[in-house]
Amino acid sequence: MNVFRALIRRELFMFFQGPTGFIIISAVLFLIGLGFLVVLYGLNGEATPMPVTQIFYETYFFWLILLLIAPVITMRSFAMERASGTYESLMTSPVGDWQVVLSKFTGALIFYMILWTPLLLCSIVVRFYVGESAVLGVGTICTTSMGILLIGSLYVSIGCFASALTQNQAVAAVSSFAIGSALFFAGFFSYFSGDRTDFSSLLARHISLANHMESFTRGILDLGAIVFFLSLTIMFLYLTHKSVESRRWK
Amino acid sequence: MIEVENLTKHYGQHVALDGITFSVEHGEVVGFLGPNGAGKSTTMRILTTFLAATSGSVYIGGDCVFEQPNRVRRRIGYMPENNPLPIDLRVRDYLDFRAQLKHLSKDMATKRIDEVVDECGISDVANRYIGQLSRGYRQRVGMADALLANPELIILDEPTSGLDPNQIRSVRSLIRKLSGKHTVLISSHILSEIEMTCDRVIILHEGKLLASGEMKQLISKSNLAVVAEICAPLNDIKNWASEIALENSELIEQKNGYVRCRFSAIKNNDIREQIFTIVNERGWELRELSLQTPSLEDLFVSLTNGEEGNR
Numbered sequence A: 001m002n003v004f005r006a007l008i009r010r011e012l013f014m015f016f017q018g019p020t021g022f023i024i025i026s027a028v029l030f031l032i033g034l035g036f037l038v039v040l041y042g043l044n045g046e047a048t049p050m051p052v053t054q055i056f057y058e059t060y061f062f063w064l065i066l067l068l069i070a071p072v073i074t075m076r077s078f079a080m081e082r083a084s085g086t087y088e089s090l091m092t093s094p095v096g097d098w099q100v101v102l103s104k105f106t107g108a109l110i111f112y113m114i115l116w117t118p119l120l121l122c123s124i125v126v127r128f129y130v131g132e133s134a135v136l137g138v139g140t141i142c143t144t145s146m147g148i149l150l151i152g153s154l155y156v157s158i159g160c161f162a163s164a165l166t167q168n169q170a171v172a173a174v175s176s177f178a179i180g181s182a183l184f185f186a187g188f189f190s191y192f193s194g195d196r197t198d199f200s201s202l203l204a205r206h207i208s209l210a211n212h213m214e215s216f217t218r219g220i221l222d223l224g225a226i227v228f229f230l231s232l233t234i235m236f237l238y239l240t241h242k243s244v245e246s247r248r249w250k
Numbered sequence B: 001m002i003e004v005e006n007l008t009k010h011y012g013q014h015v016a017l018d019g020i021t022f023s024v025e026h027g028e029v030v031g032f033l034g035p036n037g038a039g040k041s042t043t044m045r046i047l048t049t050f051l052a053a054t055s056g057s058v059y060i061g062g063d064c065v066f067e068q069p070n071r072v073r074r075r076i077g078y079m080p081e082n083n084p085l086p087i088d089l090r091v092r093d094y095l096d097f098r099a100q101l102k103h104l105s106k107d108m109a110t111k112r113i114d115e116v117v118d119e120c121g122i123s124d125v126a127n128r129y130i131g132q133l134s135r136g137y138r139q140r141v142g143m144a145d146a147l148l149a150n151p152e153l154i155i156l157d158e159p160t161s162g163l164d165p166n167q168i169r170s171v172r173s174l175i176r177k178l179s180g181k182h183t184v185l186i187s188s189h190i191l192s193e194i195e196m197t198c199d200r201v202i203i204l205h206e207g208k209l210l211a212s213g214e215m216k217q218l219i220s221k222s223n224l225a226v227v228a229e230i231c232a233p234l235n236d237i238k239n240w241a242s243e244i245a246l247e248n249s250e251l252i253e254q255k256n257g258y259v260r261c262r263f264s265a266i267k268n269n270d271i272r273e274q275i276f277t278i279v280n281e282r283g284w285e286l287r288e289l290s291l292q293t294p295s296l297e298d299l300f301v302s303l304t305n306g307e308e309g310n311r
Helices: A002-017 A020-044 A052-058 A061-074 A076-084 A086-091 A097-130 A138-164 A169-186 A189-193 A199-206 A209-217 A223-248 B040-047 B069-075 B091-101 B106-119 B135-147 B165-178 B191-197 B215-221 B234-243 B272-282 B296-310
Strands: B002-011 B014-024 B029-033 B055-060 B076-079 B153-157 B183-188 B200-205 B208-214 B225-231 B250-255 B258-264 B285-292
Touching: A002 A020, A002 A097, A002 B091, A020 A052, A020 A061, A020 A097, A052 A061, A052 A097, A052 A138, A052 A209, A061 A097, A061 A138, A061 A169, A076 A086, A076 A097, A076 A138, A076 A169, A086 A097, A097 A138, A097 A223, A138 A169, A138 A209, A138 A223, A169 A209, A189 A199, A209 A223, B002 B040, B014 B040, B014 B200, B014 B208, B029 B040, B029 B165, B029 B191, B040 B055, B040 B153, B040 B183, B069 B076, B076 B135, B091 B106, B091 B135, B106 B135, B135 B153, B135 B165, B165 B183, B165 B191, B183 B191, B191 B296, B200 B215, B200 B296, B208 B215, B208 B296, B215 B296, B225 B272, B234 B258, B234 B272, B258 B285, B272 B285
Parallel strands: B029 B183, B029 B200, B076 B153, B153 B183
Antiparallel strands: B002 B014, B002 B055, B200 B208, B225 B258, B225 B285, B250 B258
């Protein structure tokens, strides 16, 4: 446990040591600010039946942050250690492969959640002025955070996997962006399938990240979505572990 | 301490290690010698559990490297080639981080860090960022990390590469201090380095083990040589050399009528007196006659070139 804590601390430290972490934070802050502006415009006009979180989610900024920032956070995790050679001293100290994979994942996920805290502050501001719990209840905020955490775990695990495959950070970022956006856009097929119930339509609906995320922002805890995100996260972490382990294959 | 049997490693088609067998006893300082690309680093990476072998077995302190990597990792302190270090940490913070990875308790870590910082002579830079340190200091930080958990086996991959003569000297004395208490495995292609620090040497070439044994024994197997500078016609010297069947006599240079030549002695006999007598008898002049004790370099060159000659 001690080892795990030391590894996570090292991961987080790397973000805040140089300018990298702060540049990412300011970029996300900018995007969340723009999204917040759109939310405020939405609230200014006519009465809306949607919770504020859903309005924010329906702006493009939410997906922009997710698709762009997750690869940037995770690209360095394995690739940089490989390139600088510190990977060798890390993997020859008495640390298990899983400990390394999980610490890199957890470190990146913690940083990812830190990035989203301004959104919480925005929500509190809106709640303060609106004063109506229908627009923004504690429940909705919780389920939205839950959704952000779950979808974040998936994207961070994809990023870790991409980073474990290469020692070039740019390659890691681009490939994790490619996997992430492919998964995201694959969900759009559900719009074409309508109410059809054949296998491909059901599949399209099931892998639609947008559908899953929408229910979270409306305050619904969808067990199917939770299982979907968790299982994909575990799958990508497993692949990451396999890739880390592969250097010891015969 | 180390038992390696029939170790083979393929990288795709390329054979990096070809059936290497050797063992190292506890407390020995063993030098791993070979030209670049001989397979030194690959062997070390396998010993430290970083890579798996294609076939063969490796036991360290009775634990199989492939089956129980974590037990093996607790026994070793390893400094990889080029000594990679994170440049964004201070020396002491880095050692603290490494101590946690090596399962040292907090008190133990503080105590050991103080000790290794002292031992490796980095106490004056302990609070500086590793990125600001010179190569020599970084090398010593890497050594401090390898020593940190007081491991039974210390593996250093080219510990003196890129250091200046004074730094090499201090690394050498540090390594010598370790002998007896720890088993040390060093790789290098700097021969004098190995000659001065190691009890035993293992010579690798193109993935094959060429020689392994006590330094003195190995060196004594290669022949003594005598260098003489004689004033005489070249052909006379040549004839004479073949007459008394001196093997491998070679002409080094000709200057001012003097011929400088190198004779390899037969069966390690000192042939200086023999040469002197003959020169005297024939009325030649002699201005230098010296015995060359064979060095590790001679052994190394004769072994590695011989390989090439056979191909």
